[in-house]
Amino acid sequence: MSLESKALRRGVMRIFQLPRLSLSLIIALGATLGAVLCVVAIASALLLNPLPGISNAEKLHTVKVSFGFGKDSFIPAFTPHVLEHARKHFKDIGPWAGISTENEQLTVDDVSHSIIQYSASTNITDILGTTLLRGAAIDKNFEANHIWISNSLWQQAYAGIESIVGTSLTLKGKEYIIAGVLEDVLAIRTERKILDNQVWLITDDSKAEGFGNGRIGGNTLDSVLVKPGQGVSLPSEAELREWLALYIEQEVSNPRMQKFLSNVALEVKVEAYRANFLSDTYQLLIALIVTVIGLLVMASLNLVNLFLTHYQSRNKEFAIQLSVGASQWRMRLLMTLENLPSFFVAGIVGLLLSGWLIKALPVVSDSNLPLLSAIRLDTTTLVAGVLLVISLAMLFGMLALIDINKHRLMDNLNSSGKGNAGQNNYWLSRSLMLVQLSIASILMAGSVMLAKQSYEFVNQDIGLEVGNNQQLRFEIIDKALHSSIVDSIKSDGDGYKPLIIELSQAIEREIPDSKVVHVAPYGPLDGAMRIMTVNSSENDQQKITFIANHLSANYFDALNIEFLAGSALSQQQIDDKEPLVVIDTTMAQTLFSKLSYQDVIGKELPFSGDKEQARIIHGVVERVGLQREQSLPVLYSDDQRLFNQLTFLVTKSDGTAVSIKQLRPVFSKLFPRLELIQADSLEGIFLDITASQQLNLWVLIGVSILTLLLAAIGVSSLTLMTTHQKKYELAIRMATGASQKSLLHFIIKDAMWLLMGGLSLGFIITVFGYDWIKESLGLLPDFNWLTLGLLDAALVIIVLLSVIIPAWHVIKKDPISALRQD
């Protein structure tokens, strides 16, 4: 057997025979590699691999133009009509296309499928480079009732039948013919959940309507894409602003709207397709990469310490090998080979762990990471894993001869490995541990502060009780019905009211023991709300941007929203169209900053909103919703607004919920002109909204545990080894009368400066570097001294335990035996 084979065999044996080294290595490196490879898999799917369904991704750019309302409120300017105008205006640049998304339910053979509906321009597949798998290609000559489906939907809902083309399907009450099957397109930037099951509806942008009804924010496009020709430059920000001004001048007929849109702030951005698709994920990705690099450095420093001590105990063996003619490189090769089996096992553990983490990603991340289904242990990840394992094995193989004085081999051969000679790397080991503890302190500070922020977000007080409320949302799919309601509202008629009453009664009838509240058009936790901007009469120059919510008699009761002054309106008052409104505390403070809430009651609302008649404030309620400390002012009024959706809160007395699957057939029979599109519990909606923060919380808890684990393994291994090295010193101290307790005290004292040094260094870097990192990453919350203090205390406890336990283990074993062995 050659020396190389023997080294490999010895490496295998070492896994079992030297658990102090191999177990620490496998746990520390395995856990770290798990996190590293998971991030590599995510980065590979998002940054390196082709975007699924979009072969032209690298040639595409997105154009974003939005109207800004306040700091974080933007409404996209692009609708199919706006896009068509841009397409003509910038015709020399190249083809343009738009796409919008909706999450829907599709029933095929009585089985309901969650799908994403893409509504896109006729040239969308050409621009994206999406492959047509079956049927007819999408082009300008498409039939209005034609629809295309994704490969996944074809396989899952239609079992991949060959005769799929020409089959009909019903979506939102309308019948379509399946014209073709496209490959799954997963990389569309949208706030909605991208699913494998997809349907494509095609829009002829040239026939689309403009801002005719005097409202913006409807029918907007999620993405506008342009594929510039060879050597053609993209429109500049100024050119886009110029064009939009032209559009507003030419196409917006309502003078009030024209004036409003001309003065509103604009956000304009042109960027590469992938950059745009990942823009929300970049920071998370960078934070993850930085974190795993930190963890990998920590784990490596841990292992450097372990290996230095391990090699120190074998210095004589290495010196013998060198003395009989082994070259340095051969020795390093042999050590690398000896290390490989343990590193290989750590690599396997890492791969298994990362595979498990990747599988868990959809559960913990919900839809917060894009391309979830494309994230896998791909070739890039496996190659990265193998390279990392081999590089680390080599790196640690290189360390083998670090302690050998190659020019004075005799010194190593004559060394007994005791006393000072056994502690050659005392300062190096401690310096590495110092760096490691500093990194741990910094990583922990970042992750714990982020975790605290996520925890506070997930457990925030939203000012209302979600209780066992279920939110039912209907969409008016019949255009004639919608038009008649719009006409009724315009002529100050009853508008939606008869339909609301009819629907409320039907819900109460079909869902036994339930109470119904109409909250149209959106539910209390929905992100999309109607935002209005008006001039305040208290100060004409002051513009107030607020959220206009619907007012129902029992809305506040159902959600247990607290009244701070005044009271809710009765159904009678609403039916009698009394000019009364309820406002929240933010609105009260904005409008009447010098008055108490009680004094606000009975005051006239200083702006008219949609109505000409002055309205009286009847109540002031607590502000509600997510992150309500930063929320816009809210006005609750019974103004009827032009939406094609009706939303109800349903509470069953037994606390149970009814599924959409059960309700949909019942209501589609009773109200064929409506479609039930949502039946979710408020709690579920809240969990959905907070899902990204829950993901953060999970990831950060994982990072914190891993950091603590690495710090604990590092410190305990170092303590164990230095205690072993100091065995002779301990033995002499014991022989001269030191008790076991005083020996422990001696070791702790030795470790304390290390602990304090590491934590102080970490503390200083964290305090001074935090703001800088926060500026670069933007993810981090404000610095919090208490959190930093608490986590450093946790680190102190963990490190002290990691010193005391292994040190006591050695001391207990009669150190004097070391003297006898001598």
Next chain:
Amino acid sequence: MNQTNKLLVDIDNLHKSYSNKQIETKALQGVSLAIYQGEFVAITGPSGCGKSTLLSIMGLMDSATSGHYTVAGVDTKDLKVDQKTMIRNKHIGFVFQSFNLIDEMTVFDNIALILEHRKTPKAEIKQRVEEVLSQVDMLPRQHYRPNQLSGGQQQRIAIARALVGNPDLILVDEPTGNLDTINGDKVMALLEKLNKDGATIVMVTHDTRYVRCASRQIQLLDGEIITEKQLEGVA
């Protein structure tokens, strides 16, 4: 010794000093020495006279501060670490006072190391290792581990390891230092026999009883050669 024999070791004005902060220790002070093929040279002297340092430099396991050292025709002055290693592997066999056998390896593997580092074919290694084990009368113990053997047996294994590569020069450091009288005698008899069979041996010892086994005695004191005399080996 017949000076027509090949010159194997040529040492000229060798100096070696160790510096430790403010203290400088002069271990060798202008040592010059020539050793010819087939010689058995005993280097003697009191503890700290520089004999082990001289042997370490001859074994290329330490470097001189100044002076010239040529072994097997190679000037060692500007050699790199791996070049020295190669010369050690091919031309020098070293027997340590404390044996320096690797406990994790069998007797066979310990001896085979030199040949394995030369990448010698397996069959040849086996043949050669068994040959030297027979020579030192340890063949039956080839599968033992060093810590299962007595001190004398370990020293014989160390000698076998030094022999296995057919080196031009065998350096022996205090071969009897860790052995009792019986085992010491046996080891010395073995070295004498090897020399008679043609091996060139340089031995460092402070035990005057075994000097007579050598053909030449060099006496060191404070890093200098004070006497050098030809002996008539008696064993």
